[in-house]
Amino acid sequence: MTYPVATGDCSAAAGTDPLYERSAVIDLDAIRHNVRRLADAASPAKVMAVVKADAYGHGAVPVARAALEAGAAWLGVAHISEALQLRAAGIEAPLLAWLHTTESNFAAAVAAGVDIGCSGWELDRIVAAARDQERPARIHLKVDTGLGRNGVTLEHWDQLLGEAMEYQDEGLLRVVGIFSHLSVADEPERPETDEQLAVFREVLAAAEDAGVDPEVRHLANTPATLSRPDTHFDLVRVGLGIYGLSPFEGQTSAELGLRPAMTLRTVVSQCKDVPDRQGVSYGLRYRTQGPSTLALIPMGYADGVPRVATGGPVRIAGRTYPVVGRIAMDQMVIDLGNVGAASAGLLGAEAVLFGSGDDGGPTADDWAVAAGTNNYEIVTRISPRVPRRFINDHPAVGLSSGTPSDRSPANGQETP
Ligand SMILES: *Cc1c(COP(=O)(O)O)cnc(C)c1O
Numbered sequence: 001m002t003y004p005v006a007t008g009d010c011s012a013a014a015g016t017d018p019l020y021e022r023s024a025v026i027d028l029d030a031i032r033h034n035v036r037r038l039a040d041a042a043s044p045a046k047v048m049a050v051v052k053a054d055a056y057g058h059g060a061v062p063v064a065r066a067a068l069e070a071g072a073a074w075l076g077v078a079h080i081s082e083a084l085q086l087r088a089a090g091i092e093a094p095l096l097a098w099l100h101t102t103e104s105n106f107a108a109a110v111a112a113g114v115d116i117g118c119s120g121w122e123l124d125r126i127v128a129a130a131r132d133q134e135r136p137a138r139i140h141l142k143v144d145t146g147l148g149r150n151g152v153t154l155e156h157w158d159q160l161l162g163e164a165m166e167y168q169d170e171g172l173l174r175v176v177g178i179f180s181h182l183s184v185a186d187e188p189e190r191p192e193t194d195e196q197l198a199v200f201r202e203v204l205a206a207a208e209d210a211g212v213d214p215e216v217r218h219l220a221n222t223p224a225t226l227s228r229p230d231t232h233f234d235l236v237r238v239g240l241g242i243y244g245l246s247p248f249e250g251q252t253s254a255e256l257g258l259r260p261a262m263t264l265r266t267v268v269s270q271c272k273d274v275p276d277r278q279g280v281s282y283g284l285r286y287r288t289q290g291p292s293t294l295a296l297i298p299m300g301y302a303d304g305v306p307r308v309a310t311g312g313p314v315r316i317a318g319r320t321y322p323v324v325g326r327i328a329m330d331q332m333v334i335d336l337g338n339v340g341a342a343s344a345g346l347l348g349a350e351a352v353l354f355g356s357g358d359d360g361g362p363t364a365d366d367w368a369v370a371a372g373t374n375n376y377e378i379v380t381r382i383s384p385r386v387p388r389r390f391i392n393d394h395p396a397v398g399l400s401s402g403t404p405s406d407r408s409p410a411n412g413q414e415t416p
Pocket of ligand 1 (some may be wrong): 240
Protein backbone atom coordinates (compact mmCIF):
# COMPACT_ATOMS: atom_id res chain seq x y z
CA MET A 1 0.00 0.00 0.00
CA THR A 2 2.91 2.39 0.47
CA TYR A 3 5.13 3.39 -2.37
CA PRO A 4 8.22 5.52 -2.42
CA VAL A 5 6.94 9.00 -3.04
CA ALA A 6 9.15 12.00 -3.61
CA THR A 7 8.31 15.44 -2.33
CA GLY A 8 8.56 18.67 -4.19
CA ASP A 9 7.87 19.54 -7.78
CA CYS A 10 7.74 16.37 -9.80
CA SER A 11 6.78 17.95 -13.07
CA ALA A 12 10.35 18.65 -14.07
CA ALA A 13 11.30 16.70 -17.16
CA ALA A 14 14.92 16.39 -16.19
CA GLY A 15 17.05 16.10 -13.09
CA THR A 16 17.09 13.53 -10.35
CA ASP A 17 13.42 12.93 -9.84
CA PRO A 18 12.60 9.31 -8.98
CA LEU A 19 8.99 9.88 -10.01
CA TYR A 20 10.02 11.09 -13.42
CA GLU A 21 12.53 8.27 -13.78
CA ARG A 22 9.95 5.51 -13.43
CA SER A 23 6.34 5.78 -12.36
CA ALA A 24 2.80 4.63 -12.67
CA VAL A 25 0.90 7.91 -12.93
CA ILE A 26 -2.60 7.62 -11.49
CA ASP A 27 -5.07 10.25 -12.68
CA LEU A 28 -7.59 10.62 -9.89
CA ASP A 29 -9.80 12.78 -12.13
CA ALA A 30 -10.08 9.79 -14.46
CA ILE A 31 -11.14 7.66 -11.47
CA ARG A 32 -13.79 10.25 -10.54
CA HIS A 33 -15.00 10.46 -14.14
CA ASN A 34 -15.32 6.68 -14.39
CA VAL A 35 -17.18 6.41 -11.08
CA ARG A 36 -19.67 9.05 -12.27
CA ARG A 37 -20.06 7.23 -15.60
CA LEU A 38 -20.73 3.91 -13.83
CA ALA A 39 -23.02 5.56 -11.28
CA ASP A 40 -25.09 6.91 -14.21
CA ALA A 41 -25.28 3.44 -15.71
CA ALA A 42 -26.19 1.89 -12.37
CA SER A 43 -28.73 4.46 -11.18
CA PRO A 44 -30.92 4.12 -9.19
CA ALA A 45 -28.68 1.34 -7.82
CA LYS A 46 -25.71 2.58 -5.81
CA VAL A 47 -22.04 1.99 -6.57
CA MET A 48 -19.59 -0.08 -4.57
CA ALA A 49 -16.06 0.81 -5.73
CA VAL A 50 -13.99 -2.37 -5.60
CA VAL A 51 -10.51 -1.40 -4.40
CA LYS A 52 -9.08 -4.84 -3.61
CA ALA A 53 -5.50 -5.66 -4.59
CA ASP A 54 -4.40 -2.09 -3.87
CA ALA A 55 -7.12 -0.80 -6.17
CA TYR A 56 -6.00 -3.09 -9.01
CA GLY A 57 -2.50 -1.64 -8.58
CA HIS A 58 -3.65 1.99 -8.60
CA GLY A 59 -3.27 2.68 -4.84
CA ALA A 60 -6.17 1.76 -2.58
CA VAL A 61 -6.37 4.79 -0.31
CA PRO A 62 -6.19 7.61 -2.89
CA VAL A 63 -8.49 5.70 -5.25
CA ALA A 64 -11.01 4.97 -2.48
CA ARG A 65 -11.09 8.66 -1.56
CA ALA A 66 -11.53 9.77 -5.18
CA ALA A 67 -14.27 7.18 -5.74
CA LEU A 68 -16.17 8.38 -2.67
CA GLU A 69 -15.78 12.01 -3.78
CA ALA A 70 -17.34 11.07 -7.11
CA GLY A 71 -20.35 9.42 -5.53
CA ALA A 72 -19.48 5.82 -4.73
CA ALA A 73 -21.53 4.84 -1.67
CA TRP A 74 -19.64 1.70 -0.72
CA LEU A 75 -16.17 0.21 -0.95
CA GLY A 76 -15.39 -3.46 -1.51
CA VAL A 77 -12.26 -5.55 -0.97
CA ALA A 78 -11.46 -9.24 -0.85
CA HIS A 79 -9.64 -9.51 2.50
CA ILE A 80 -10.39 -8.14 5.94
CA SER A 81 -6.73 -7.06 6.09
CA GLU A 82 -7.33 -4.81 3.07
CA ALA A 83 -10.41 -3.33 4.72
CA LEU A 84 -8.49 -2.60 7.91
CA GLN A 85 -5.87 -0.67 5.95
CA LEU A 86 -8.61 1.58 4.56
CA ARG A 87 -10.05 2.10 8.04
CA ALA A 88 -6.55 2.87 9.38
CA ALA A 89 -6.32 5.62 6.73
CA GLY A 90 -9.44 7.20 8.19
CA ILE A 91 -11.93 6.00 5.56
CA GLU A 92 -15.31 5.50 7.20
CA ALA A 93 -17.56 4.60 4.26
CA PRO A 94 -19.51 1.32 4.28
CA LEU A 95 -16.95 -1.32 3.42
CA LEU A 96 -17.36 -5.02 2.59
CA ALA A 97 -14.71 -7.79 2.68
CA TRP A 98 -15.77 -11.13 1.19
CA LEU A 99 -12.89 -13.61 1.10
CA HIS A 100 -11.85 -15.24 4.33
CA THR A 101 -9.88 -18.10 5.78
CA THR A 102 -9.88 -19.79 9.16
CA GLU A 103 -7.10 -17.31 10.02
CA SER A 104 -9.12 -14.18 9.19
CA ASN A 105 -9.51 -11.63 11.97
CA PHE A 106 -13.30 -11.35 12.24
CA ALA A 107 -13.03 -9.60 15.61
CA ALA A 108 -10.97 -6.80 14.06
CA ALA A 109 -13.52 -6.52 11.25
CA VAL A 110 -16.41 -6.23 13.70
CA ALA A 111 -14.48 -3.70 15.81
CA ALA A 112 -13.73 -1.59 12.72
CA GLY A 113 -17.31 -1.73 11.45
CA VAL A 114 -16.29 -3.70 8.36
CA ASP A 115 -19.12 -5.67 6.72
CA ILE A 116 -18.29 -9.34 6.34
CA GLY A 117 -19.29 -11.54 3.42
CA CYS A 118 -20.45 -14.91 4.71
CA SER A 119 -20.49 -18.09 2.65
CA GLY A 120 -21.64 -20.31 5.50
CA TRP A 121 -18.68 -21.73 7.42
CA GLU A 122 -17.74 -18.30 8.78
CA LEU A 123 -21.06 -17.69 10.52
CA ASP A 124 -20.20 -19.16 13.93
CA ARG A 125 -16.81 -17.47 13.95
CA ILE A 126 -18.37 -14.13 13.05
CA VAL A 127 -20.87 -14.55 15.87
CA ALA A 128 -18.07 -15.43 18.31
CA ALA A 129 -16.28 -12.25 17.22
CA ALA A 130 -19.46 -10.21 17.75
CA ARG A 131 -19.88 -11.64 21.25
CA ASP A 132 -16.24 -10.91 21.98
CA GLN A 133 -16.52 -7.31 20.75
CA GLU A 134 -19.97 -6.82 22.31
CA ARG A 135 -21.07 -5.37 19.02
CA PRO A 136 -23.32 -6.89 16.34
CA ALA A 137 -21.55 -8.02 13.18
CA ARG A 138 -22.75 -6.68 9.82
CA ILE A 139 -22.89 -9.51 7.32
CA HIS A 140 -23.73 -10.06 3.65
CA LEU A 141 -24.79 -13.61 2.88
CA LYS A 142 -23.15 -14.88 -0.27
CA VAL A 143 -24.80 -17.44 -2.50
CA ASP A 144 -23.10 -19.43 -5.23
CA THR A 145 -25.48 -18.99 -8.18
CA GLY A 146 -23.15 -20.75 -10.59
CA LEU A 147 -19.58 -19.42 -10.41
CA GLY A 148 -18.42 -22.29 -8.23
CA ARG A 149 -16.16 -20.19 -6.02
CA ASN A 150 -17.22 -18.93 -2.61
CA GLY A 151 -20.82 -18.60 -1.50
CA VAL A 152 -23.19 -21.11 0.04
CA THR A 153 -24.71 -23.71 -2.28
CA LEU A 154 -28.45 -23.55 -2.95
CA GLU A 155 -28.88 -26.77 -1.07
CA HIS A 156 -27.76 -25.08 2.17
CA TRP A 157 -29.30 -21.65 1.59
CA ASP A 158 -32.41 -22.10 3.73
CA GLN A 159 -30.35 -23.47 6.58
CA LEU A 160 -27.84 -20.60 6.50
CA LEU A 161 -30.67 -18.11 6.28
CA GLY A 162 -32.40 -19.67 9.30
CA GLU A 163 -29.24 -19.65 11.40
CA ALA A 164 -28.42 -16.08 10.45
CA MET A 165 -31.94 -14.96 11.39
CA GLU A 166 -31.69 -16.62 14.78
CA TYR A 167 -28.45 -14.77 15.47
CA GLN A 168 -30.00 -11.55 14.18
CA ASP A 169 -32.92 -12.01 16.59
CA GLU A 170 -30.39 -12.44 19.40
CA GLY A 171 -28.82 -9.11 18.42
CA LEU A 172 -25.51 -10.70 17.46
CA LEU A 173 -25.55 -9.69 13.84
CA ARG A 174 -27.45 -7.86 11.17
CA VAL A 175 -27.97 -9.33 7.69
CA VAL A 176 -27.14 -6.17 5.74
CA GLY A 177 -26.87 -7.77 2.33
CA ILE A 178 -27.42 -10.78 0.13
CA PHE A 179 -25.12 -11.17 -2.85
CA SER A 180 -23.65 -13.35 -5.54
CA HIS A 181 -21.07 -13.02 -8.32
CA LEU A 182 -21.45 -13.52 -12.09
CA SER A 183 -19.31 -15.82 -14.24
CA VAL A 184 -19.62 -14.65 -17.82
CA ALA A 185 -21.00 -11.11 -17.80
CA ASP A 186 -18.06 -10.03 -20.00
CA GLU A 187 -19.50 -12.29 -22.73
CA PRO A 188 -23.01 -10.81 -23.06
CA GLU A 189 -24.14 -13.38 -25.64
CA ARG A 190 -23.78 -16.32 -23.26
CA PRO A 191 -26.89 -17.69 -21.52
CA GLU A 192 -25.38 -18.36 -18.08
CA THR A 193 -25.94 -14.80 -16.82
CA ASP A 194 -29.70 -15.31 -17.25
CA GLU A 195 -29.45 -18.60 -15.39
CA GLN A 196 -27.52 -17.04 -12.51
CA LEU A 197 -29.96 -14.13 -12.37
CA ALA A 198 -32.90 -16.53 -12.14
CA VAL A 199 -31.23 -18.43 -9.30
CA PHE A 200 -30.43 -15.18 -7.49
CA ARG A 201 -34.09 -14.15 -7.74
CA GLU A 202 -35.16 -17.48 -6.22
CA VAL A 203 -32.70 -17.01 -3.40
CA LEU A 204 -34.03 -13.51 -2.70
CA ALA A 205 -37.60 -14.77 -2.74
CA ALA A 206 -36.71 -17.45 -0.19
CA ALA A 207 -35.09 -14.77 1.97
CA GLU A 208 -38.19 -12.61 1.73
CA ASP A 209 -40.36 -15.57 2.74
CA ALA A 210 -38.09 -16.06 5.74
CA GLY A 211 -38.66 -12.44 6.73
CA VAL A 212 -35.18 -11.19 5.77
CA ASP A 213 -35.16 -7.63 4.52
CA PRO A 214 -31.58 -6.76 3.56
CA GLU A 215 -30.48 -3.19 2.91
CA VAL A 216 -28.63 -4.21 -0.24
CA ARG A 217 -28.97 -7.01 -2.75
CA HIS A 218 -26.04 -7.09 -5.17
CA LEU A 219 -24.93 -9.17 -8.13
CA ALA A 220 -23.40 -7.02 -10.90
CA ASN A 221 -19.70 -6.49 -11.64
CA THR A 222 -18.40 -3.98 -14.22
CA PRO A 223 -19.56 -5.81 -17.37
CA ALA A 224 -23.02 -6.46 -15.93
CA THR A 225 -23.27 -2.84 -14.77
CA LEU A 226 -22.62 -1.71 -18.34
CA SER A 227 -24.67 -4.29 -20.21
CA ARG A 228 -27.33 -5.80 -17.93
CA PRO A 229 -29.54 -3.32 -16.01
CA ASP A 230 -31.64 -6.28 -14.85
CA THR A 231 -28.72 -7.38 -12.66
CA HIS A 232 -28.29 -4.08 -10.81
CA PHE A 233 -30.64 -4.58 -7.81
CA ASP A 234 -29.65 -2.12 -5.02
CA LEU A 235 -25.90 -1.98 -5.53
CA VAL A 236 -23.32 -2.76 -8.22
CA ARG A 237 -19.78 -3.83 -7.38
CA VAL A 238 -17.48 -2.21 -9.94
CA GLY A 239 -13.74 -2.69 -10.15
CA LEU A 240 -12.27 -2.68 -13.65
CA GLY A 241 -14.53 0.11 -14.90
CA ILE A 242 -13.46 2.61 -12.24
CA TYR A 243 -9.91 2.17 -13.49
CA GLY A 244 -11.17 3.08 -16.96
CA LEU A 245 -10.65 -0.29 -18.58
CA SER A 246 -13.08 -2.21 -20.77
CA PRO A 247 -14.24 -5.66 -19.69
CA PHE A 248 -15.46 -6.48 -23.21
CA GLU A 249 -13.32 -7.90 -25.96
CA GLY A 250 -13.73 -5.69 -29.01
CA GLN A 251 -14.99 -2.66 -27.11
CA THR A 252 -12.54 0.04 -26.09
CA SER A 253 -12.55 2.19 -22.98
CA ALA A 254 -13.46 5.23 -25.09
CA GLU A 255 -16.43 3.42 -26.63
CA LEU A 256 -17.70 2.79 -23.11
CA GLY A 257 -17.11 6.39 -22.03
CA LEU A 258 -14.30 5.37 -19.67
CA ARG A 259 -10.83 6.88 -19.20
CA PRO A 260 -7.87 4.62 -18.30
CA ALA A 261 -6.46 6.01 -15.05
CA MET A 262 -2.97 4.47 -15.05
CA THR A 263 -0.06 5.51 -17.24
CA LEU A 264 3.03 3.35 -16.91
CA ARG A 265 6.05 5.28 -18.10
CA THR A 266 9.76 5.73 -17.69
CA VAL A 267 12.66 7.27 -19.61
CA VAL A 268 15.08 5.78 -22.13
CA SER A 269 18.15 4.82 -20.12
CA GLN A 270 20.58 4.17 -22.95
CA CYS A 271 20.61 4.67 -26.69
CA LYS A 272 23.36 3.11 -28.81
CA ASP A 273 24.31 2.01 -32.30
CA VAL A 274 24.95 -1.67 -32.89
CA PRO A 275 25.98 -3.66 -35.98
CA ASP A 276 23.94 -6.01 -38.12
CA ARG A 277 23.07 -9.31 -36.37
CA GLN A 278 23.53 -7.90 -32.87
CA GLY A 279 21.83 -10.28 -30.42
CA VAL A 280 19.49 -8.70 -27.86
CA SER A 281 18.85 -9.78 -24.27
CA TYR A 282 19.04 -13.22 -22.63
CA GLY A 283 18.81 -16.16 -24.98
CA LEU A 284 19.65 -13.89 -27.93
CA ARG A 285 16.14 -14.47 -29.26
CA TYR A 286 16.34 -11.34 -31.40
CA ARG A 287 19.00 -10.10 -33.78
CA THR A 288 19.12 -6.77 -35.56
CA GLN A 289 18.59 -6.82 -39.28
CA GLY A 290 21.24 -4.40 -40.37
CA PRO A 291 23.02 -1.70 -38.39
CA SER A 292 20.60 -0.37 -35.85
CA THR A 293 20.02 1.81 -32.81
CA LEU A 294 18.84 0.14 -29.63
CA ALA A 295 17.06 1.94 -26.81
CA LEU A 296 17.12 0.49 -23.32
CA ILE A 297 13.92 0.75 -21.26
CA PRO A 298 14.50 0.42 -17.50
CA MET A 299 11.48 -1.70 -16.64
CA GLY A 300 11.16 -5.45 -16.46
CA TYR A 301 9.34 -8.28 -14.79
CA ALA A 302 10.34 -7.15 -11.30
CA ASP A 303 8.24 -4.09 -12.09
CA GLY A 304 5.34 -6.29 -13.15
CA VAL A 305 5.87 -6.15 -16.91
CA PRO A 306 5.09 -9.74 -17.98
CA ARG A 307 8.20 -11.61 -19.07
CA VAL A 308 6.25 -13.34 -21.84
CA ALA A 309 5.14 -10.04 -23.40
CA THR A 310 7.91 -9.61 -25.98
CA GLY A 311 6.41 -7.49 -28.75
CA GLY A 312 4.53 -5.31 -26.28
CA PRO A 313 4.42 -1.64 -27.31
CA VAL A 314 6.53 1.26 -26.03
CA ARG A 315 5.77 4.81 -27.17
CA ILE A 316 8.70 7.20 -27.56
CA ALA A 317 8.55 10.64 -29.15
CA GLY A 318 5.24 9.98 -30.84
CA ARG A 319 6.14 6.57 -32.29
CA THR A 320 5.30 3.11 -30.97
CA TYR A 321 7.90 0.33 -31.07
CA PRO A 322 7.63 -3.35 -30.09
CA VAL A 323 9.88 -4.75 -27.36
CA VAL A 324 12.48 -7.03 -28.94
CA GLY A 325 14.18 -10.00 -27.27
CA ARG A 326 13.38 -11.23 -23.81
CA ILE A 327 12.02 -8.96 -21.12
CA ALA A 328 14.44 -9.22 -18.21
CA MET A 329 14.00 -8.52 -14.51
CA ASP A 330 14.88 -4.84 -14.72
CA GLN A 331 15.00 -3.89 -18.37
CA MET A 332 13.97 -4.46 -21.92
CA VAL A 333 15.04 -3.24 -25.34
CA ILE A 334 13.46 -1.66 -28.36
CA ASP A 335 14.98 -1.42 -31.82
CA LEU A 336 14.68 2.05 -33.30
CA GLY A 337 15.96 0.90 -36.69
CA ASN A 338 18.81 2.43 -38.64
CA VAL A 339 18.63 5.97 -37.29
CA GLY A 340 21.97 6.46 -35.50
CA ALA A 341 22.08 6.98 -31.77
CA ALA A 342 23.22 10.58 -32.03
CA SER A 343 20.46 11.54 -34.42
CA ALA A 344 17.93 9.53 -32.42
CA GLY A 345 18.78 11.75 -29.46
CA LEU A 346 16.45 9.79 -27.25
CA LEU A 347 18.54 9.35 -24.12
CA GLY A 348 16.26 10.50 -21.30
CA ALA A 349 13.20 10.70 -23.57
CA GLU A 350 9.93 9.60 -22.03
CA ALA A 351 8.92 6.01 -22.82
CA VAL A 352 5.28 5.11 -22.26
CA LEU A 353 4.30 1.44 -21.96
CA PHE A 354 0.61 2.18 -21.62
CA GLY A 355 -1.75 5.00 -20.75
CA SER A 356 -5.00 6.64 -21.75
CA GLY A 357 -4.63 5.69 -25.42
CA ASP A 358 -5.97 9.16 -26.31
CA ASP A 359 -3.04 10.10 -28.51
CA GLY A 360 -3.09 6.75 -30.32
CA GLY A 361 -0.58 5.54 -27.75
CA PRO A 362 -0.43 2.04 -26.33
CA THR A 363 -2.94 0.78 -23.76
CA ALA A 364 -3.07 -1.89 -21.07
CA ASP A 365 -5.18 -3.85 -23.57
CA ASP A 366 -2.22 -3.97 -25.98
CA TRP A 367 -0.02 -5.40 -23.23
CA ALA A 368 -2.74 -7.87 -22.34
CA VAL A 369 -2.69 -9.15 -25.93
CA ALA A 370 1.13 -9.33 -25.93
CA ALA A 371 1.09 -11.30 -22.65
CA GLY A 372 -1.89 -13.52 -23.46
CA THR A 373 -3.81 -12.25 -20.45
CA ASN A 374 -6.48 -9.67 -19.63
CA ASN A 375 -6.21 -5.97 -18.82
CA TYR A 376 -7.11 -6.67 -15.17
CA GLU A 377 -3.84 -8.53 -14.72
CA ILE A 378 -1.68 -5.98 -16.54
CA VAL A 379 -2.49 -3.08 -14.19
CA THR A 380 -2.83 -5.17 -11.03
CA ARG A 381 0.59 -6.77 -11.39
CA ILE A 382 2.57 -3.50 -11.60
CA SER A 383 4.83 -4.01 -8.61
CA PRO A 384 5.59 -1.80 -5.59
CA ARG A 385 9.03 -1.09 -7.09
CA VAL A 386 7.28 1.33 -9.45
CA PRO A 387 6.45 4.53 -7.54
CA ARG A 388 2.84 5.66 -7.91
CA ARG A 389 2.41 9.33 -8.72
CA PHE A 390 -1.08 10.67 -8.06
CA ILE A 391 -2.24 13.57 -10.17
CA ASN A 392 -5.40 15.66 -9.85
CA ASP A 393 -5.54 14.68 -6.22
CA HIS A 394 -8.16 17.31 -5.49
CA PRO A 395 -11.49 17.28 -7.29
CA ALA A 396 -11.94 19.97 -9.91
CA VAL A 397 -13.98 22.98 -8.79
CA GLY A 398 -17.69 22.49 -9.16
CA LEU A 399 -17.52 18.78 -9.82
CA SER A 400 -17.51 17.37 -6.37
CA SER A 401 -16.40 18.83 -3.07
CA GLY A 402 -15.67 22.29 -4.44
CA THR A 403 -12.09 22.20 -3.26
CA PRO A 404 -9.94 24.50 -5.38
CA SER A 405 -7.70 22.45 -7.59
CA ASP A 406 -4.54 23.06 -9.54
CA ARG A 407 -5.52 21.89 -13.00
CA SER A 408 -2.30 22.83 -14.75
CA PRO A 409 -1.07 20.06 -17.06
CA ALA A 410 1.98 19.40 -14.93
CA ASN A 411 -0.03 19.27 -11.73
CA GLY A 412 1.81 16.66 -9.73
CA GLN A 413 0.43 16.73 -6.24
CA GLU A 414 1.62 13.69 -4.40
CA THR A 415 -0.42 11.67 -1.99
CA PRO A 416 1.88 9.95 0.45
C1 LIG B 1 -13.31 -8.37 -8.03
C2 LIG B 1 -14.75 -8.50 -7.79
C3 LIG B 1 -15.67 -7.57 -8.32
C4 LIG B 1 -15.27 -6.51 -9.33
O1 LIG B 1 -15.26 -7.07 -10.63
P1 LIG B 1 -14.97 -6.15 -11.91
O2 LIG B 1 -15.16 -7.07 -13.06
O3 LIG B 1 -13.56 -5.69 -11.77
O4 LIG B 1 -15.93 -5.04 -11.87
C5 LIG B 1 -16.98 -7.65 -7.93
N1 LIG B 1 -17.40 -8.61 -7.06
C6 LIG B 1 -16.56 -9.53 -6.56
C7 LIG B 1 -17.08 -10.56 -5.63
C8 LIG B 1 -15.22 -9.52 -6.92
O5 LIG B 1 -14.40 -10.44 -6.42
